[in-house]
Amino acid sequence: MSLLCQESIDELDFEQYLKDAEHGSDIEEISTIACDACGAVTSLDKNVVSSECPFCGNKLIVKNESTSKQLKPKSLLPFKISGKEALESFRGWLKKLWFAPPGLKKYASQAEKIAGMYLPYWTYDSDTFTHYRGERGDDYTVTESYTDGDGKSQTRTVTKTRWTSVSGSLSLFFDDVLVLASKSLPQAKTDKLEPWDLENLIPFDEKFLSGFRTESYGIGLKDGFDTAKVKMDPRIRQAINRQIGGDHQRITSMQTTYSKITFKHTLLPIWISAYRFKDKVYRFIVNGRTGKVQGERPWCWWKIALLVLAIAGAIGALVYFGGQ
Numbered sequence: 001m002s003l004l005c006q007e008s009i010d011e012l013d014f015e016q017y018l019k020d021a022e023h024g025s026d027i028e029e030i031s032t033i034a035c036d037a038c039g040a041v042t043s044l045d046k047n048v049v050s051s052e053c054p055f056c057g058n059k060l061i062v063k064n065e066s067t068s069k070q071l072k073p074k075s076l077l078p079f080k081i082s083g084k085e086a087l088e089s090f091r092g093w094l095k096k097l098w099f100a101p102p103g104l105k106k107y108a109s110q111a112e113k114i115a116g117m118y119l120p121y122w123t124y125d126s127d128t129f130t131h132y133r134g135e136r137g138d139d140y141t142v143t144e145s146y147t148d149g150d151g152k153s154q155t156r157t158v159t160k161t162r163w164t165s166v167s168g169s170l171s172l173f174f175d176d177v178l179v180l181a182s183k184s185l186p187q188a189k190t191d192k193l194e195p196w197d198l199e200n201l202i203p204f205d206e207k208f209l210s211g212f213r214t215e216s217y218g219i220g221l222k223d224g225f226d227t228a229k230v231k232m233d234p235r236i237r238q239a240i241n242r243q244i245g246g247d248h249q250r251i252t253s254m255q256t257t258y259s260k261i262t263f264k265h266t267l268l269p270i271w272i273s274a275y276r277f278k279d280k281v282y283r284f285i286v287n288g289r290t291g292k293v294q295g296e297r298p299w300c301w302w303k304i305a306l307l308v309l310a311i312a313g314a315i316g317a318l319v320y321f322g323g324q
Helices: 003-008 014-020 083-095 104-109 187-191 221-244 301-322
Strands: 027-034 050-052 059-061 065-071 114-147 153-180 248-277 280-287 293-295
Touching: 014 221, 014 248, 083 114, 083 248, 083 280, 083 293, 114 221, 153 187, 153 221, 153 248, 187 280, 187 293, 221 248
Parallel strands: none
Antiparallel strands: 027 065, 050 059, 114 153, 114 248, 248 280, 280 293
16 A cells, blocks of 8 residues: 555554444435346435436436435545546447447447446455465376387386475465445456556545446445455465475365454446347446446357357368368
């Protein structure tokens, strides 16, 4: 974490917040509106009587507006690219799609369908201590004799592995493990918008929200940390494997404890486009800082079938003429 972020944006104590949840000064009551179709919960600008859900395009009904208590965001990344630039990135992404159904790419000209959105995220810092047991494999070679197909005696070099039981412990610190706090978008897609330049986070200011929608978090702080643990696990395993050493490693058991956990609630900017194609909703999202695009898309199966037939025909021709 950069010195600038440490000075301007405080990390909050995880355990202390869980004890004081919904009672601290950092809790606010906000007005939100839920989408009947996809369940996304977003804010709605004052005096707006109708709108569309930015996640699925469904009409939002103002009577569904409600209030809820949520932790105030303490930081955000402002939009860096404009809606026009995001749309250009989106169009470029569409043009590169293989096996797209006829008519899909016409959607790229519908500029009014792309909207700016702030998504809620948690970031976690944590010390970890892991005790593990496993095995270290060291390769060695031996020369073996064998009889070939002609009955002649031959020798060959064979690589074998010698396994040794090991155990140990490992300490690792994790900084700003990023977890999406939204249930409205597939995490597999939003993860691919990374990396985010979290070193440029600035203190939260409502003026940056003007003209954009904001989603309320649907994944709480505690559940978010469970996801963070899953994201930490591969790095812990990699570090254990390095510590075990040798040519091969096996981890048979590991127990990890987490301490000095702190967190931030932050908002990150995306441009989002949702549309219906043959009664199904497809979402496209653009990183509001870098222009990186991820999306769901339909496939044209008859185009794929034609390609498969063409490949099969080419293979058949090669086999036929090769046998002449």
